[in-house]
Amino acid sequence: MFFDPRPKEKREDLFDRERELERFSDALAYSPLILILGARRMGKTSLMNVALKESRQPYVIIDLRGLPYNPSRADLLRRFETGFKKASKNWRSSLLDALSKVNGIS
Numbered sequence: 321m322f323f324d325p326r327p328k329e330k331r332e333d334l335f336d337r338e339r340e341l342e343r344f345s346d347a348l349a350y351s352p353l354i355l356i357l358g359a360r361r362m363g364k365t366s367l368m369n370v371a372l373k374e375s376r377q378p379y380v381i382i383d384l385r386g387l388p389y390n391p392s393r394a395d396l397l398r399r400f401e402t403g404f405k406k407a408s409k410n411w412r413s414s415l416l417d418a419l420s421k422v423n424g425i426s
Contacts, residue, residue, distance in 0.1 A: 328366035329373060337367055344371040378415070380407045 328334055331341070344367060347354045356364045372379045382403040387395055 327369055328363075329369045331370050331374065334363070334366060334370055337363065337370075340367055341371050341374075344368070345375060348372075348375050348377065378407075380404055 324333075334341070344354065344356070348371070356368055358364050368381075372381075380403045382399055384391075384399055387399070
């Protein structure tokens, strides 16, 4: 959908981003950290949303916008909690089950 300011989640709503989607998908296969850099309102979040959705890999998006320069541990934990709550319930229970088997995590 054109002229909608919200981030896109479907490939057909993106315009001329095939190359970037391919590079992002390739990076998912071999890179533990992927940076999407660019000016504001250029479609970085939309690119990420579409690529992650198409990858069918489990993911969590942690939105750190608006945090102070030196955030407290509580601020960071709240952001992580929010990200995990929004994550797909299909794999969240599997992740929690796996984490429960790690010593020191309850």
